[in-house]
Amino acid sequence: MDFRFDIIVEYAPYFWQGLLVTIGVSLAGIVFGLILGLFIGLGKMSSNPIIRLPFSWYINFFRGTPLVVQILLVHFGAMPLFFAQPNAVASLAVSLSLNSAAYVAEIFRAGIQSIDKGQMEAARSLGMTHAQAMRYIILPQALKRMIPPFANEFIVLIKDSSLGMVIAAPEIMYWGKAAAGEYYRVWEPYLTVAFIYLLLTLSLSKLSHYLERKYSTQ
Amino acid sequence: MLKMKKGLIVAVVAALFMALAACGKSTETSSPSGAEKEGKQKITVGTDAAFAPFEYMQKGKIVGFDADLLDAVMKEAGLDYELKNIGWDPLFASLQSKEIDMGISGITITDERKQSYDFSAPYFEATQVILVKQGSPVKNALDLKGKTIGVQNATTGQEAAEKLFGKGPHIKKFETTVVAIMELLNGGVDAVITDNAVANEYVKNNPNKKLQVIEDPKNFASEYYGMIFPKNSELKAKVDEALKNVINSGKYTEIYKKWFGKEPKLDRLKQQ
Numbered sequence: 001m002d003f004r005f006d007i008i009v010e011y012a013p014y015f016w017q018g019l020l021v022t023i024g025v026s027l028a029g030i031v032f033g034l035i036l037g038l039f040i041g042l043g044k045m046s047s048n049p050i051i052r053l054p055f056s057w058y059i060n061f062f063r064g065t066p067l068v069v070q071i072l073l074v075h076f077g078a079m080p081l082f083f084a085q086p087n088a089v090a091s092l093a094v095s096l097s098l099n100s101a102a103y104v105a106e107i108f109r110a111g112i113q114s115i116d117k118g119q120m121e122a123a124r125s126l127g128m129t130h131a132q133a134m135r136y137i138i139l140p141q142a143l144k145r146m147i148p149p150f151a152n153e154f155i156v157l158i159k160d161s162s163l164g165m166v167i168a169a170p171e172i173m174y175w176g177k178a179a180a181g182e183y184y185r186v187w188e189p190y191l192t193v194a195f196i197y198l199l200l201t202l203s204l205s206k207l208s209h210y211l212e213r214k215y216s217t218q
Numbered sequence: 219m220l221k222m223k224k225g226l227i228v229a230v231v232a233a234l235f236m237a238l239a240a241c242g243k244s245t246e247t248s249s250p251s252g253a254e255k256e257g258k259q260k261i262t263v264g265t266d267a268a269f270a271p272f273e274y275m276q277k278g279k280i281v282g283f284d285a286d287l288l289d290a291v292m293k294e295a296g297l298d299y300e301l302k303n304i305g306w307d308p309l310f311a312s313l314q315s316k317e318i319d320m321g322i323s324g325i326t327i328t329d330e331r332k333q334s335y336d337f338s339a340p341y342f343e344a345t346q347v348i349l350v351k352q353g354s355p356v357k358n359a360l361d362l363k364g365k366t367i368g369v370q371n372a373t374t375g376q377e378a379a380e381k382l383f384g385k386g387p388h389i390k391k392f393e394t395t396v397v398a399i400m401e402l403l404n405g406g407v408d409a410v411i412t413d414n415a416v417a418n419e420y421v422k423n424n425p426n427k428k429l430q431v432i433e434d435p436k437n438f439a440s441e442y443y444g445m446i447f448p449k450n451s452e453l454k455a456k457v458d459e460a461l462k463n464v465i466n467s468g469k470y471t472e473i474y475k476k477w478f479g480k481e482p483k484l485d486r487l488k489q490q
Binding site (some may be wrong): 017075077080085086087088130163166167168170174177178180181182186 | 307350368371372376387390391392393397399400401404405406
């Protein structure tokens, strides 16, 4: 099989730029997803059903509709309301953050609710307030359990950032498609793209294993 | 509860089997076997139906100038065919793997593409044009220097833009021309370079979007569309013959008028 390395060499600087964009939007998605997700997760755990409602529907919407659709809606629908000239990379970062927040919220909720009720009761009977019990007893245990699902979610997020190509956000996949479009060849650009994504996701899963071991109680 | 679960599992397994069976069928029909049954064999034609008025989806069906012309040509040649919407990039990959027998998708005949594929005789003359917002300072192609330009990835619009301004991030490549035009309205690009028929069709259908078409024959040369085949396809001769008859019989003019509302310049097509 003839494999044209010259295509990869020619596109290397673009793949590098694409890599930076992918890392940037993924980091933004993870950070803002975590912040927004914690907030939404707490909202969904509220004992008041009226407060709970908007948070449940946020999750229903962002978890129940395809990310491509959300990206197009954000870039061509929502962002023009706020900016005269919406930037594709910014739109992609916003879409990824909004989308991952829905999943993160459920991971937070599941993690916190997985801790035995007795832990909270014991902490309260020692004289801790609800907030103190959360901070010192529940969350340290819950966060440890959330590491694997978080790693899962963020690996998916990195891969999903490739959907940014539909609005021509210049991430890795966009340049892969550009190279494939210029030379009408499939193997060279897409194998390179696959390899770069694999490097990114493998690093993230290594980090997650490290954290799991670090906080292991065994 | 247990019974319900069992029922669910049975349903899922049944659905999987049906999906598998469907896969099996589709590979059977698309395999390019049975050369002995030539003539009766169904020809698979690929297209990217997001390029009005040449081919686009209307109520789930592929319609447009190309679809009508293809129908006329295949009838003339006495061939049974099926037109499938498979997207622009997959179109070329499927031709190489012979998953489809030919393609019609407003594809410009270029020397580069001729190295990898065969083309029919030209069936349409096109030029690249610039689409900008009304009131834009752009008057011709050279005014676009230093501005960001939207194109559909891997089209001759992209080629024309890169020929004038070089490769780089100032040329944004979109999945379809429609998304590129949406980005123009959004302000993310200053202009879109695309084929004249598509640009005119967009402006005609969206008068309230305030876009205008700029023609620049000095900087954009004429191009010709052709139907595309894998290299050394036996189909090419038959299709060429039928296309010639369709053009000479006046059927071509009829289809052309239906979609573009004017007379085609047949002499220029025949010269090619």
